[in-house]
Amino acid sequence: MRLLFSAVPAHGHVLPLAPLMSAALDLGHEVAVVVSAGAAELVRAELPAGVEHLPAGPMPVELAVEAAKRTGGEVMTPSVEGIGETFGGVLLDTTADEAVEAARAWRADVVLSEIYCTVGATVAATLGLPWHRVTMTAAIPADWQSAIEKAAAARHEARGIRPGAPASVLGLWPPLLRDTDDAAGEPGVPVLPVRSRAHRRPSATAPCAPASAGTGRPKVLVTLGTVFSDSAVLAAVVDAVAENPVDVVATLGLALQGEQVVGEDRRGAGGGEVTFVPFVPIDELLRGVDVVVGVGGAGTVLASLSHGVPLVLWPQGADQPAITDRVVAAGAGVRVSSVADVRSAVAEVLGSADVRKRAEEVASSMAEAADPRDAIRSVTEPGSVSP
Template sequence: MRILFSSTPAHGHLLPQLPLARAFRDRGDEVAVLTSASFGPMLAAERIALLAAGPEAFELLAEAARRTGVDPAAEPTPEAAAEFFAGTRIDLTADAALDAARGFAPDLIVAEATDYVGPLVAAALDVPYAKLAFGPLIPAQFTDVFTSVAEQRYKERGLTVPGPAWYLDPCPELLQNPGWEPPQGRVPMRPEAHRGPDTPDAPATGAATGGGPRPKVLLSFGTHFTAPDVLRPIVDALAPTADLLVTLGLTGTAADFGDQGEHGDHLAFVGFTPLAELLDGIDLVVTHGGAGTTLGALSRGLPMVVVPQGADQFLQAAAVAGARAGLAVPPPVGPEAVVEAVTEVLKDTEYQDNARAVAAQIAAMPSPHEVADRLAAALA
């Protein structure tokens, strides 16, 4: 079979799709990803084809901000986010995406939850598509606006927005919103911490904690929200009491954080590294709340402190706090509040117990390989 994945051109949107893409690849299916050209090297290392279409994320964000006067990443109002995902991206990507997809001739399209190009291609080619969620269900106040904007673009091409044949859901029930009901066609799928092509498989639970005199804390704000003026105050506040492993995103360097003086021996900085390679020996994760980081850390039973910065991170923060698997520290509070939250989560074993309970639910979910087999059988 020929399976086409479609993604907004951002790591946080593409990486959660890789486990299922690998599963189809390992079955012997032909797999390709429809996204921007910058992801070519990453996908080549995975032995997965790239169908390059559309501008990069920074170009789409700039155009969406120009059209709305609002930065969709920093101020994710429903209208600004809809212009980015379902307006600007369709306008600047759809034609190239359709040309590329026609040549690939997919039997199934898998589109991440905020991707509206993949469903457009599915409608134009009359093939089924599966929606792959990130985490908790995105509130209707956003998705209704997304769909409304997408409908206008689809109508211009003589198409209607299709419903997904399957809703692939990596979110365990303990993290779902209050009053949550399973969407039609829901297929649970076990999430995992992102690993590179050479990263060994890791168990969903059972990561060893540091156990040293100082807690070992991973500070990771993903690839987009790693500005030193955001991270430096948190690093300075935590360094006196914890051993910190700080991720720098795609372009940051340790020099961005200046001289750490007496605390330098308790700090380590790493560039973009698969999350699965960073979690062993960690006692707690401090994060912006990207869905991949959140579910990846919780799949290993690690409690969290979530400091949301934008996008859908407030959803993950609320889910973690609601499950008592960690605490949320929303802005504009200062770094002292992050230190207080870290201290509380490390002191109270309830958070660790609840994080392990989430990990147990995740471990019981069907694996990506099992989901790939199920979808392939349904298509056959």
């Protein structure tokens, strides 16, 4: 079969789909992803060889800027209306036509669309294809969901289509991190919990994270992800963490590559080593790590907890507050509200056997979920895998 994946063109939306793509290719299916032309390097370097790139639409910054213009809101801290316009309005206005034509020319048989991407359901409804939703983050807040659906419905009505519910939901977001309402799912739509994993780059020649020197000190990974990589914030967080007697590895993300002021390796105030690395697949960065400090991006949270590593989270925007709520509720991490709280929060988590135990319990539950190959079989061979 020909499996078409659809995602918002950002690392945190695309990379969690990689294991499903690999599984589909391993099972002999053809795979393509419809995503902005601006994401070509992301597709080439980070997704499995054999995934075809079908370019459609702009990159996230362009989506957010246009939505802010239409709603009079802020780009980085949009209103609920701005969220709806970004994912239900601008995304479809700028991407749907190209995506539909690309899917038609590629002769897709089925669509798998991540939770924030309204393009997948639109393509499926236009071409009369079955579609499946992939969840890799906390449930979309109800007011956001309503705003996105309202904006998308206007576009669908103009196109004369009415997308139906997904045939199933492939749940990369662990059951132990779901709230009660999210766990119930959509009426009549089966949910298959699927094992997620930390991102690994498929190329064997990809640069690797630096090997640990084995100092005997605890090791803390600091990552602000690929969107909220502000140099001043990163520097302040790293310095706060390094006040503890720990070794720190901090990733510069994508926006801060080469910024020497932030990225100079040094000795922290607590006596440990501070090392900066460029964007590296997080599976490599997590080796030997005792605590992860981040902003609550879904990719970082899933990766860390798949390794049983607890978290200190300082959410900055997007769905990070909702994700952080779920981690804290599960007991697998703590929230801070300012950089002033980071040092003590790291010390608290390092000294808490209970927080580590909860993180390991989440990891165990993730490992027990369906293999990505079974998830693909559930899509391509309906009824072959029970939710």
